[in-house]
Amino acid sequence: MRSVPAWARVYIACAVLAALSCLAALPDVRVTWWAVGLLAALYAGCEQITRCPFLGHRAPEGMSTFFPVLLAGAFLLPPPAAALVAVPGALISRVEQRPRWPRRLWRAALLAVAVWAASRVHGALGGRDAVAGPDFPYALLPAGAAALVFCTVLTALDGGIAVLAERVPARHAWRGLFARRLAPVTVHGLAGLMMAVLWRSPYGPAAALLVLLPMYVSCWVFAQYHRERAAHQATIRALVQAVDIKDGYTRGHSERVGQASVMIARELGMTDERVELVRFAGILHDVGKLGVPTRLLRKDGPLTPEERRIVELHPEYGHEMVRGIGFLGEARSAILHHHERLDGSGYPYGLAGDRIPEPARIVAVADAFDAMTSTRSYRRARPVAAALAELGRCAGTQFDPVMVGALVRALERHGWHPVVTADGHGPRGNVPPRSVPLRAETGS
Amino acid sequence: MRRRPSLVVLVHAAALCLALAALAHTLRHGLDEPAAALALGLLVVAGELSRRPGDGASREPAPLGAAGALAYALLGQNTGEPTRHGVLQTVAVVAVAALAGALPRLVARRGPAVHGSVPGHPARGRDSLADHLARRVLAVALAALCFRLLYHRGAVPEWHGPSYVPLLAGLLLLTAVCDAVLGALLVRVRTGWPLGPLLRDGLRALLGVGSAVCATGVVMSVAVAVAGLWALPVFSLPLLLAQLSFRRYATVRTIYRQTIASLARATEIAGYTPPGHARRVAVLSLAVGRELGLTEPELTVLEYAALMHDIGQLSLVDPVPAGATAALPAAQQRRIALLGGAVVRQTGVDAEVAVVVERQAEPYREQPVGARIVRAVNAYEEHARDAGPDGPLRAVERLRRGTARDYQPEIVESLARVLARGREAADGCHG
Structure with missing residues (x-):
């Protein structure tokens, strides 16, 4: 408890008091206690099930929130009883970070208040009768309103705790939180409505339970998708690191080129999809160096013409390597042509002007920029301003002036904050940190 | 058709x-x-x-x-x-x-x-x-x-x-x-x-x-x-x-699978291994794995490991002649395997893949089943590829002679069955 700031403690205490006042009316309402018990046990079970391995794979952590049961409770029971459903499950839920008990307490209070509010709104709009009827499509209105209220209360309270306990600036605490939550809560609300309708039907709670199975599998697949994506990004990074191993001085170079390329592409107003491709092009531009003998890459002093010819094969090697990666598309041409020069004196094909693909012209500028601003074994890093002046001098002959201009503008606006430090231990853009266990899930 | x-x-x-x-x-x-x-x-x-x-x-x-x-x-x-x-x-x-x-x-x-x-x-x-x-x-x-x-x-x-x-x-x-x-x-x-x-x-x-x-x-x-x-x-x-x-x-x-395959091709482009080697080993390993009744997740591990089994050679300064690791002394084979495991651990694939790559050079009794398959299939591929029309048969014979220590007999026999089926299918196509 010591690590929780004082104001956050006050905030949690207020939330607990609010939750208790929601529950205070319990003795006054007529409650079907077996239904409350069954739903509470069900919710607690859903919270626990994330601890059990499912089909040989551990269930992902992000699945610990399971709203359909809570919303079904809100649609079926009077508000105080619905709020009670959330409490036991939240109190025994899995919490990854310390301190655990304040978090559990907070979670129980938060959910109790939100469910109470949702149930209140649902009842006020005549939702109970619509569910018992069942009266479709009218039943959708109170259920939708209840889901909206549920989401609003969750967002409002969660933002508060983020400000007080996690010290997130108040400007950022609520930004996008509601929009991110609304879609999943709506889907869970529909499932909750279906549960409530079936619960009241002659088929009874058994039918309602079956609703949970598809929801569970759906969440599970979604989490697997995210895991596989993380593993893929790690593999891309491994490709890049394999280059780093060979090519002593380019440690972190590839990722920084990716970052600078993205800045240029954004400045040019490219679509998000193309920006993403340009990022991959920047990251992978030197991947062909894997095919160049290590001796030549690390050689001190000038290369002989023969050696230079071999090193200059690397764009073609890179292009050949990534040929099988379907999604790269345009980025492959950038890997092939990132050493072309605007006046046609570059390699491998000596393309000139607009014949050079746009992503390749971007990566060429980003590559040169990072090469100049990072320290290499044979010279110290130059300041950003000096590098930009040099780029400006070569614009028109070696580089596309449009790309150089875009880089200058982007740097004026955002500054240059390389994501990867020279020793390679900084955060890596959107690539997850190594501490996250990355497993290639295979599905089943 | x-x-x-x-x-x-x-x-x-x-x-x-x-x-x-x-x-x-x-x-x-x-x-x-x-x-x-x-x-x-x-x-x-x-x-x-x-x-x-x-x-x-x-x-x-x-x-x-x-x-x-x-x-x-x-x-x-x-x-x-x-x-x-x-x-x-x-x-x-x-x-x-x-x-x-x-x-x-x-x-x-x-x-x-x-x-x-x-x-x-x-x-x-x-x-x-x-x-x-x-x-x-x-x-x-x-x-x-x-x-x-x-x-x-x-x-x-x-x-x-x-x-x-x-x-x-x-x-x-x-x-x-x-x-x-x-x-x-x-x-x-x-x-x-x-x-x-x-x-x-x-x-x-x-x-x-x-x-x-x-x-x-x-x-x-x-x-x-x-x-x-x-x-x-x-x-x-x-x-x-x-x-x-x-x-x-x-x-x-x-795309993940494609990326792994690209990473595997790095050794081929660098001239360490002959073109298509990793892919052929992966295809044959999968066939053998299926023959032996591995589960889908095990097959995925096997496939990724087979694709990347030579990746350790990237860390060598001088290429092994024709990438033929099966002919090297055991100590050097093991060193390359360990280097490869270190690279694979970086890639975010299942840790089991790295284990298979690391242990591919050990005697079969000390290996997990995936590594046994990769070892046998890799050796077969290296022996068979340039050995003319009866290369495959002689290569299988060579593996049979190595079953005392290096290759598991059941896997060699399974490989022989897979190859025989492949030949039948090829004959069926021609006939």
Whole structure:
């Protein structure tokens, strides 16, 4: 408890008091206690099930929130009883970070208040009768309103705790939180409505339970998708690191080129999809160096013409390597042509002007920029301003002036904050940190 | 054109005859309750349209389509009124809807399917689509038939009570098991892979997506009985989302596999190993792994490890002649394997892959099964590739002589069987 700031403690205490006042009316309402018990046990079970391995794979952590049961409770029971459903499950839920008990307490209070509010709104709009009827499509209105209220209360309270306990600036605490939550809560609300309708039907709670199975599998697949994506990004990074191993001085170079390329592409107003491709092009531009003998890459002093010819094969090697990666598309041409020069004196094909693909012209500028601003074994890093002046001098002959201009503008606006430090231990853009266990899930 | 095995022809013909008969019957007698037929038919079309690409072997590719079809088969009531559509109408509606949903794919499938860079899928393109449609029609016919038999006989005294739901669930379970067995049989006759592991994988998949499909089918039919057709859009939304995430998952898996293959090609481009070596070892290892009855997750580990087994050579300053590690002294083989394991650990693939790569050079008794397979197949590939027409036979002989310590005898024999099957298939093509 010591690590929780004082104001956050006050905030949690207020939330607990609010939750208790929601529950205070319990003795006054007529409650079907077996239904409350069954739903509470069900919710607690859903919270626990994330601890059990499912089909040989551990269930992902992000699945610990399971709203359909809570919303079904809100649609079926009077508000105080619905709020009670959330409490036991939240109190025994899995919490990854310390301190655990304040978090559990907070979670129980938060959910109790939100469910109470949702149930209140649902009842006020005549939702109970619509569910018992069942009266479709009218039943959708109170259920939708209840889901909206549920989401609003969750967002409002969660933002508060983020400000007080996690010290997130108040400007950022609520930004996008509601929009991110609304879609999943709506889907869970529909499932909750279906549960409530079936619960009241002659088929009874058994039918309602079956609703949970598809929801569970759906969440599970979604989490697997995210895991596989993380593993893929790690593999891309491994490709890049394999280059780093060979090519002593380019440690972190590839990722920084990716970052600078993205800045240029954004400045040019490219679509998000193309920006993403340009990022991959920047990251992978030197991947062909894997095919160049290590001796030549690390050689001190000038290369002989023969050696230079071999090193200059690397764009073609890179292009050949990534040929099988379907999604790269345009980025492959950038890997092939990132050493072309605007006046046609570059390699491998000596393309000139607009014949050079746009992503390749971007990566060429980003590559040169990072090469100049990072320290290499044979010279110290130059300041950003000096590098930009040099780029400006070569614009028109070696580089596309449009790309150089875009880089200058982007740097004026955002500054240059390389994501990867020279020793390679900084955060890596959107690539997850190594501490996250990355497993290639295979599905089943 | 490959000759189709007779079981495949039989299944396709049975499904086609059934669908045509059902269609003729429905056209002749008209559609009972067209609203329900239309609504559920549309659901099946939507499900098929958004079906995920890729393997149709063990996993249900279009969960929403399957759930809609099964829900229609089990639809006993609509808002409290008993329904009248029979088995044949059910089959006709589902067949037409599934075909309509598959049309875009049929049209798009002119060219050969480009799917990742590593083969291993039993049936491609039209074949897999035809299998999928035939299985859908037969499964729905079975479910509808059982349901109507029970329903009309009044087998359960108290219909539409709490016992109804477990009954429906049981019925769908039966259908799903039959469907899984049929799917495994189809793959078996197409590819000659052993039936046991195929059945096991098919039944395992039932636990995951299969259970969700069955549960959704039951819930939809019951919900329509209670609340009318409004229940369909309300409840299909969660499953549609699941299906979309399935698609994204399949896509990211494909590009992941392509990226691994690219990483594996790095050694070839760097001139350390001959072109295509990693790919050939992966294909053969997968075939041997299947022969030995490995599970799907184990096969994935095996495939990735086989693709990347030579990656350690990247860390060498001087290439091994022709990348032939099998001829090197044991200590150096082990050093390269350890270097490779270190690279693989960076890639975010399963740690088991790194273990297989690391231990590929050890005597087989100390190895995990994946490493035994990769070791034997890699040695075979290196011995056989430039050795002329009788190279494969001599290479297998060499492996047999090494079974005391290096190669597991069962794996060498399995490899020999896989190779013999490959030769037969090649002869069949020429003859």
